[in-house]
Amino acid sequence: MNKIGLFFVLFFLLIGYRQGVSQCAQNWDEAQSEFKEGHLYSIPSLLGDCIDNGFTKPEKIEAYRMLTVTYLYIDDPYGAQNSFLGLLKLDPEYRIKPSDPIELEQLSKEFITTPILSWRVRGGINYSLISSLYKNGVGNTNLDTDRYKGLIGANIIGSLDIHFNKVVSLGIDADVGINKYSYTNKLFDDSNGNQNSKDPQTFSEWGYNVGLPIYLKFTYPGVKYYPYVYGGYSPNYNVYTSSIASYSIVQGENINPIGPKSLDISSIRNRFSNSIILGGGLMRRFGYKYVFIDVRYKLGLSNLLNKETQYAFLSEPDKYPEIVEYSSLYQKIDDSFRESDLSLTLGFVWPQYKPRKKKTVTMGSMFNGIFKKKGKDE
Amino acid sequence: MNRKELFYLVLLLLFVGCDNASNIEPTADKYFLKFYGQTGDQEGVDVKETPDGGFIIGGNSISTFGGTSDYLLIKTDAEGNQEWQETYDFGGDDRMTKVLVESGGYLIAGTSELSGSTKIKILRIDTDGNKLMDHTYDSTNVYSYKCNDITVTSSGDFLVVGTYSGLVNGKLGGNSVQAIIYNNLSEGQHHENGMGDGGPDLIFVRGLEVINNYAVGGPELNFLVYGYSQSGSTINLELYQSNLNFGEIGWGLPEPLNVLDTKLADAILSTDDTYMTLTTSEKEAFLIRVIENPDNERYLFSPPSLIRAENEIAGTSIVQKLDENYIVSAIINEPNSNQTSSVILETGEFGSVKWNNILGSESSYTSGGAVVLADGSIAYTGTAGLESQTKVFLVKMKSNGEMK
Known part of the structure; x- marks a missing residue:
């Protein structure tokens, strides 16, 4: 491949990338708008592809948060858990903000973030x-x-x-x-x-x-x-x-x-x-x-x-x-x-x-866990 | 055992496994290397075990550069910690030879340079180092005494043996056997008898053993006197049996012992019927077993056993162990240097070396006397050269020579 050919390949890749980014920015704006208006069921499809490819890391974190809250509101606990787990994988020590809904705070307590x-x-x-x-x-x-x-x-x-x-x-x-x-x-x-x-x-x-x-x-x-x-x-x-x-x-x-x-x-x-x-x-x-x-x-x-x-x-x-x-x-x-x-x-x-879903852990259960026989674990 | 029990067991072992003052084996409780001294140079010449389990070490001290020597006596506890240290100065060059333990204190013998000649000086010291009695033996005809040994009989009397040079047949010269027998120092009673006639054979007496521990003055008291004689350039081991009056010189050596070119008798040890002589030739040390024959007239000598032949060696002392082997202390002259090492070793009945410990690979050490302790362990003293000064050392070890 000559230099001109290489140039065109890089040019079209960049154009494609910019178009993808631009599309995800539109999706993000639209998802925010839909969230504010309470049109929750369209949000997963707006954000899903861009989470996989298109968002930056901070954008992904915000998108996972929005998805988690969305699933909580539409009463889809598994979707909420998966979305929150996705968030935690990007931000393992995510801390609940004052602006976060109480449902998200409750959900966060079910996960181990250490x-x-x-x-x-x-x-x-x-x-x-x-x-x-x-x-x-x-x-x-x-x-x-x-x-x-x-x-x-x-x-x-x-x-x-x-x-x-x-x-x-x-x-x-x-x-x-x-x-x-x-x-x-x-x-x-x-x-x-x-x-x-x-x-x-x-x-x-x-x-x-x-x-x-x-x-x-x-x-x-x-x-x-x-x-x-x-x-x-x-x-x-x-x-x-x-x-x-x-x-x-x-x-x-x-x-x-x-x-x-x-x-x-x-x-x-x-x-x-x-x-x-x-x-x-x-x-x-x-x-x-x-x-x-x-x-x-x-x-x-x-x-x-x-x-x-x-x-x-x-x-x-x-x-x-x-x-x-x-x-x-x-x-x-x-x-x-x-x-x-x-x-x-x-x-x-x-x-x-x-990050993983938490089991109920107390001091006693932790020590029992340490000393638990292997057979019992299995 | 489940994991919880294992966990607690490990915790318990950790705390039980902690070394502390109560469970650590005190290495110095039984075995040690100790140094003693003061300003100037000190040397250790003899050591004895004291009734309290400690040690009394006799030696000499020169406290000022170019000064004269004083008697030095050091008392330690059983762990070798110094309890007191005393010097005894008689104005001239004082050299201690032996220290003995007696009831209520110690008896030390040596010589002192007084009024231009060397006298025999004997001290009686109490258990705190205070001088109880000071006795000087002199004779108008004698120029110089050398005190080599002091022996106590079963009756508590003691004998001093050595050599003197003096007027023999009207002229100065000749070394002869000199024995002084004391019943009591304060009374100053003594006997003096000489051997040798001041002729060409000079007799240097190194010590004596009481063969039969009869009371002093008893008709059958005999001594085995050992030393060496010099005839021209030849030095020969000499051994005599003598009675109390020294008037009857027993006999010299049978011919077989003269196969050695040059011999110095360093020490002798008597057992029930044999006498082990530690003998030094120019570059070798030997143990020679002397066996009393049945008719008590002559002594037989077993072939000499070589105890070390790598370097020049000079025997210092020999003592018998409880198992009837022998402990020998000696001085090794390192080749091509002025340095000496101190060695203590155990030999079997026929002189084979069982073990040896050496002090002085880096510095110059010399050996003094050794002693076998009541528990079978061994201690010996000597002199440690520490660059520009010398100090007294005391080493204690197990009966098998191990110091760990």
Whole structure:
């Protein structure tokens, strides 16, 4: 096809499209007029074809609304339901306007307009909180002179929310995080005979870990803002742990620093751990998308110290050379400890809607639904 | 189990599965690595278990650069937490060799440099570290003493053994066996007897074992004295049986033991009828089993067992486990460097190594004494080199060497 031929094809397609649009505009005007005059039975035929082909999305939404009301007035409930479902497919979170008739408002309550799934992605910062379960160390562990201090880490989280209804959903996360904290202590007796008072040691530890939190979320269905709270459980996998060790030998006025040196201490950390998560946040709607801010407390349940390998560097020094250095030169024998964290993240939500006719749902029925045996469902 | 029950079970497991202070196994409750020290350099030379389940660690401390050494005594609880730390300064270079636990306190022995010569210094310390008694042993003819061991008999008396250099046959020189037997420090009663004649064979006594724990002064009290002698460039293990008066030197070594080129006796351990000698050659350490023969006149030596031959090694101490195997602490000289590692190992009855733990792959560590505790676990002390300072370490482990 030459260029002239291509031009004519495009020209006639455009002309046809413009004519179709123009016809649907006339149909829309005529349908509005008929609706005002109460001539309802002609409206479905005026709008039907243009809904399929011709109207823009806002026009389709208005057309479905008019059709729904029309079917309600002519006492055709199935037609009303189908039209309203068509509306909801275009505007899943359609909200009843003050100008809408009471019949439409009643009908709308029979439909679920919340998404069935929501995809989320978010990122932010966390602050680690260390709980020492049993104090170990090369110094006097009866003296409370050592200190843990949380440091700022980071999280990137991808999530899937499975919505049971407007209020309750099940969230599943893939949480990749870096947690950091520091440990400071002093070793040996100072010149006055005070224990754990002479040589300062500092360890800045960071761990790269992956969690798979699963939690139940309760959302208050607001108009623009949607506050929510949730709670659940997270299994975690510790991928890698490193500690930046430094130590100073104090001899009177002289200070001899050792390090800092980064040491791989993954071998003395438990790979798997468990956490309970509690959180809450606020979603803000923008069109059919949301942005949200989330605060989460992740309560570590598991001891992260690997007791099997903590002292194995003595019997297998060649296998654990960095632990030899960590424990012998930098003089760090770790406590048994749990790590919790507080995180603050910002993110986006992409809901996937499936408007459908509602069954009667209560809290009780929802939980019964969750626990219902498969055979009964079928 | 239906889904609801499963859900509640999972919730229950989550909370029960929470690690906390009450259900976590305290790793340091039984096994630990501890460091002790103060300003300057400290070394650990000996450790004993105390009646309260804790430890008393003897060592030395140099608190100022270029200064002299002081006795150092550290008391810890059963978890190795320091309860107190004391130094004892006699003005010169003071070197502790051994620490013993006795009723109401501790007995420590070593030497002290006083008035230009080195004397034997013995202290009696109470359980809080206060000095109860301070005894210096000296002899006008002796230039320098070396205190190597102190042993308590069943009657509560004790013996100190070592070497001295002094005037022998009218000239300075010669090292000889030196034993001082005390009935009571305050009374200062002692016996002193020497072995060796100041001739070309120098005898360096490293320690002794009481063979029969009869009361001091009893007619049949015997000692097995061990050490080494030097004749020209050859060093040989020496072993003597002696009675109380040291006047009757028993015997030296039978010929088979002389197959070793160079030997130093580091420690000896007596059992009912045998004596296990920890012996060091230039690059090897050996255990030599000494068996008392029926007529009690001679001792037989089993072929020496090699316990490690990779690097230069020097034995430090040997103790017997409850299962009759042996715990050996030693120092390994790393090749081509001045660095040393501390090793503790278990050997079987004939010297085969069952396990070993090494400290000092990154830093220089040396071993002190080891002790088998009442529950069968093992502790040992030594010196940790931490860049520009040295500190005392104490390690405790299971009877099988595991520290987890």
